[in-house]
Amino acid sequence: MIADLVGAVVQLALVSLGSPLLIGVVRTLKARLVGRRGPSPWQPYADLRKLLGKERVVSTTTSWIFAVTPTILAATMLVSALIVPLVISRPALGFAGNVIVLMYLFLIGTFFLALAGLDAGSAFGGMGGSREVAVAALAEPTIVLAVFALAMRAGTINLGGVVERVSTDPWVALAPGHLLAFAAFFIVMLAETGRLPVDNPATHLELTMIHEAMVLEYSGPDLALIEWAAAMKLFLFMSLLANLFFPWGVPTHASVTTLAVGAIVLAAKLAVLAGLLAVMETGVAKLRLFRVPELLAGSFALALLSVTSMFLLR
């Protein structure tokens, strides 16, 4: 019981405190890859601190929806942090929800962010919101099918069960269906967290942006919450990718040593994925907005292939 509680605290702390570092690491790596020195990996913390100290400028046209959205968004990420297996296969709230719950928790954030974008009454917010929900909607089928492919192997769709089942048979992770599902999920992660080639997290050019257009009206602590939530979403998605598809070294019971081991293993996996993401983002250009559906359709095809291979090779 105490150990579970400690596990929950560790997971919360990892996600809430570690996520800005992940963003920072990716940024530094990307800068190095193009030959710049780039900012320190700790820069996002300084950014968040600066934003927290500023005043809010709130549009007169907005309503309470605009005011509560950052809190709702960050809250959904914190709850997700207790559901995703990070340093332990069955986290504190693992029983309360599976991957479908996770998917819809992320959708709560998307729902309210898009509403808040419309709430300010400028065209940018609406444009960003409409694009964001379109991308999110097209990504859903891939997520569910990819996870279904994993669940078929594990006989359960509870995340903890998937992690444990696959870790008892380590070479399953390299089965063809598994790798196809991984590829599909990776593309979806890029889309859901607003990375290249779907959305450019570094741009502020109004006509091409998605996420940034939607949150254009936010400032001060509200913006800090939104950026923090975006960082947590990336952290959670990458951890899901790491631990669902390569569940090696995820402890199944909580104690001080296993949690420490779990945290180190997770950090190593995330470092690898961050490197992969940085290389990818350096190598590809942003897709035109209306080419994005083709990319997502491709990821859906991969997921469907993965499921079919599982039917045929069972």
Next chain:
Amino acid sequence: MTALVYVLAVIVGLAAGAVGVGGMLGIGMTWRLPALLPLGGVSLVLDPLAGVFLALVGFAAVPASLYALGDTRRTPRGRVAYLLFVGAMAVVPLAANALTFLLAWELMSLASYVLVMHDRESREAIRAGWVYAVMTHAGVVCLVVGMLLLGTWTGSFEVGAWRAAALAPGARNLVWTLLALGFAVKAGVIPLHVWLPLAHPAAPSHVSALMSGVMIKLGVYGLIRISLDWLGDGPAWWGTAILLAGAVSAVVGVLSAIVDRDLKRVLAFSSIENMGIILIGLGAGVLYHAAGLPALAVLGLTAALYHAVNHAAFKTLLFLGAGAVVHATGTRDMDALGGLIKRMPWTTACFLTGAVAIAALPPLNGFVSEWLTFQALLQNLLIERPGVNLVFALGIAALALTGGLAVACFVRVFGISFLAVPRSDASARAHETEVPPRLAMTMLAVACLALGLGATAVAPALARVGSELIGVVGSLALGDALTLDVSGNFASLSVPVVAVALTLAGLGIVGGLAITGRGRVRRYETWSCGRMLQTPRMEYTATAFANPFKRVFHFFYRPVEQIDIAAHPASRLFVQRIEYANPTRSLFDDWLYRPLLDSVHRSVRVVRVLQSGSANLYLAYILLALLVMLVFA
């Protein structure tokens, strides 16, 4: 007088709801009046499944009638029809022989037809009523023929005898197909849905609420009865057909909803989508049943029933909310709305609850039933037939896509209609609605919350209904008071825990910000690229919001660009007016109904030769017919 009618409807609704809940919990009842009508008379039986749908009718009629009470001037006509409508809907699930069923069914259809046509001045209502009448009667023909065949082949018009009879497979498939077509029309299954987006918006809002919330559910009721009860154990293709029809309806329904500008028509299309979700669950249940997996069959059926109940709650709520908006602003065009959150705060809060619920976001009720549907679908590996598995995989993908698109759809509906600044004077002058409608909407919003948080009470109760129907011995374990557990260890969900965790996390963030943040707020106008003037014309519109979807799914929408530029007579360089429209075209009208109607017209033209209008000629026909009969007799 008018008020009295609606008070009576509230009382009838409460009574029906109470009886229904009793039936659900296992209180069986039978009423027979054999002398009243020929062919077996009136026969009513209350069993658990009938109880669920009776409760649905009752508990949805209460807020709808309360809403109508709010402003009786709004509903000058159609009082008697309304009472008949509610009464007939309450009788349909109870009917236990063919004649009672068909009479109640037809009364329900006719009463709702009258209600759709309440505004006899409006061309839209007349067209809607006409299409509704034709489609619904095409459905009734299928039902009548199916039931007569069934009655002839089993030798009885009593439901009990149908269950006992063992029909030949061919006969059973024919009857199932006919009855399923009849029920599918009522359920708004694609492509038999054409009446629904016309009729639901045309009716007064409290009637739209009941039509979308309850009446179309009775189509599902019929499908459940024929697939799992009346006709005995069916072949697997029944389930496949239902599942695929559901998947198509869900995706096409939500795609149609996402581009429409008419507030009530969006809700009507979204009803088609939700019927699709219900049918996906039901189809899965029927497939599992055919494969000899009763526990999973009950799970699929439970998901379908749960979603039917949930949809009744939030769609009734949304239609009443839309009714309040239409009443306050006089328009259903979302591009003329906006800014209502400051003018109608109560309605807005209730509508938002409904929107969150229908977008299937936790912890509200829509999420629970979609989650259950997913769990029912995800276990299809137990059926070891790759073809069937592929059908399930398509169902899973369709359900996921529908879920995502529904979120987009209701962001659009709520965001454009209620947020930001008004796009028209009518919207700027809007005012909050009266107390009874607000009470009705609040009741339904609370129901959405309760059906979500109380999932561990509702799901097992519905699962018992399902077990009873399918004949599973013993009850299905669905976890404890806090957690829903599906199929042992397959998946678990605890809505209250998620809700509490979300609340605590939100409070924690607010508290944390209160400590660290400075809390200074400056109110300023929205940033507009440095322009001096920010007008409502610069807001994003419903049309613009839908554009990415139009582009992505252009093969479905087939949008037409119409640009009309009017220039000054002196020179075409002086543009005076630009009109732009980007309407979509209906696949079903173009490729199914237009060719069908054309061929009907052509054949009618051939037959018309006989109908010259001359009475002498008609007399000659009669004589001729008489002679022919005498010769062959």
